[in-house]
Amino acid sequence: MTKKVVVAMSGGVDSSVTAALMKQAGYEVIGITMRLYQPDDPLEQANYTGGCCSLDDVYDARRVCEQLGIPHYAVNFKHEFNEKVIAYFEREYKRGRTPNPCIACNIYMKYDLLLQKALDLGADYLATGHYAIREYDEARGRYVLKKGVDPRKDQSYVLSHMTQEQLKHTLFPLGRYRKDQVRQMAKEFGLRVYSKPDSQEICFIPNNDYRSFILKRSKDEIREGYIYDTKGNIVGKHKGIPFYTIGQRRGLGLNLGRPVFVVDIIPERNAIVVGGPEDVLGTELVADSVNWIAIPELTEPIRVEAKIRSQAEPAPCTVTPLEDGRVHVRFDEPQRAITPGQTIAFYDGDLVVGGAIIDKRILPQAENPAEPAVPATP
């Protein structure tokens, strides 16, 4: 019997080509576009074109489906998106962490709600336009995830939280192509979205300005505070914990006669700590929400390469299981800006071993350098 696949369609070139490839491969294909976000303000609504869920994008996806002769549906996940992604995004920043909303969207929207929807439609698979490779590894008896062949587009990092059950029902037809090949295919399939630019922004943050977004939504909860140096001296004032991220240099409003960076954020004391380039480096961290893909579980330390943010290069390290289910990671070389809240993905070459979320950087000194000498609130 013909296998049935739901393609998650954003209206962009990648997911459109995904749908075309699945159709060409002989699947029965259904396109679905998730409606995730819409500004509350009716005046903003009419002009909202951002991200991957505006009305224009829904129509683009629908046109592609019409062209391919497949049904298309728009599903409304706005309520869930608000609770699972936007609320998490705000909460993390308020805790002094740096969230990755696109990963939360993968975990809670695409590979949970949408996958369930696909299975409810009688589909065997959910296919997405991610640049990654998913295979069944006979020797391991597990579904494995590998880097996409296009090194600049590889998206295996954002998929490192996927479970076996999710991978079992997922296809990534673009993983073995480069982006330019995908655009070329879009052209050959006659899809008019072939030249549509890649989306770069977080879909619910206008102009990439997350600070204004958070300020607008939780103005009353944000307090100003002091900025300290690593010795615990007050060197300035900050505008509120959520507006800073580890490694940040710009917008600190400090003139200390040397370049300084945010090296620590301490929400309990409403404190931001700055230091020199050397203070942004770290070699150890603890991560939670651990998910293993290539192995069933971690029982002893392993040597892998780890990537601590989407743009970072994988770096050699040793991962050690902790008793509480978390892992301890020690890099061979110091890493810049280990940031709590970000995903850490573990690799063995091209193979994704697993993923986790950075809980904290372990500082070289035993005691906390930023113990404020005065009350923290100005």
Add this chain to the structure above:
Amino acid sequence: MTTIYLDHAATTPVHPDVVAAMVPYFQEHFGNPSSIHGFGRKVRLAIEDARETVARALGTEPSRIVFTSGGTEADNLALFGPAFAHRGAGKTHLVTTEIEHHAVLETCQHLERLGFSVTYLPVDRTGRVNPDDVARAIRPETVLVSVMYGNNEVGTIQPVAEIGRICRERGVYFHTDAVQAFGVEPIDVATLPVDLLTISAHKIGGPKGVGALYVRRDVVMFPHLFGGAQERKRRAGTENVPGIIGFAKAVEIAMAERAARRERYLGFRRLMLSVWEARGIDYVLNGHPEAFLPHVLNVSFPGVDTETLLMNLDLAGIAASSGSACTSGSLERSHVLKAMGLPPEVVGSAVRFSFGPANTEENVREAAERVAEIVQRLRRRK
């Protein structure tokens, strides 16, 4: 696989006789009805004949009919028109219900932004408004009450005559949106105490983009489109001539067939329910047990998600709906079912089937069978 269309409350196919009536008015009789010359005069007469047909169907005179671009515009005009005309006299309050069509609800919300206040009346579990609530909500500064005739999502018919009497006693305008009721319910404004009444062409086999507002003689209202003397200065703009001609033809056909259609639709309704009962499918019937529009059947299948069910139905060739969809085709949670105070599992699993003249017993039965299969499959998956 044959497709079965059961979404006539959303829109209907245009009747072939309607198309035939419209065709000459695109090229042969293309004139502007406001023109002095023969091209225009010819069309003017046709429009006034059409107006008479629509007026007669409602039990009124032609001068009381304002053609609009559809039900939405008629609803907007019915609220904005009187509200702005009487604002200077301190009339700044309106009364409506929580289950109105968005054409009324969002107009009310905009009036609130402009400084008016609006009371949104609740409904009971069957979707009915209590006329006593209307009486209690009317204040000295109330200008207008708007309560729909029959609900588009669940089909519940409102006690419009009683509400109209209350409004008349209290000296406030009464508007009713009769878009869904027109064509299946007997509507006679000569006896029904209503001041403004909205109807639409495309729900009764007419073309999209044309509707009408009945305006009783002594209603004082402002127009909301300016720039011409059309529609007795109540709605400026060159008339949608083919649309109006088609509308009148559709009204003519619907009036002639009204009683027969009612019986057919009631039969379809019983048929679907009997198929589900025979197959042991649990369902909850939404709406009023007696006062309902015959073509609207709203049922919930607890445990099955509305959106998932509708997508599965579409894949199985059945066009149904959950009430009002937004432009993208994705669903919003029904404000009507929520206002009825139904439990979340009933609200979240409701589907609307709505019948039309082209449906047959065979295809309605077939649709009910396919629904049963899908509901069983989805319930097994849980």
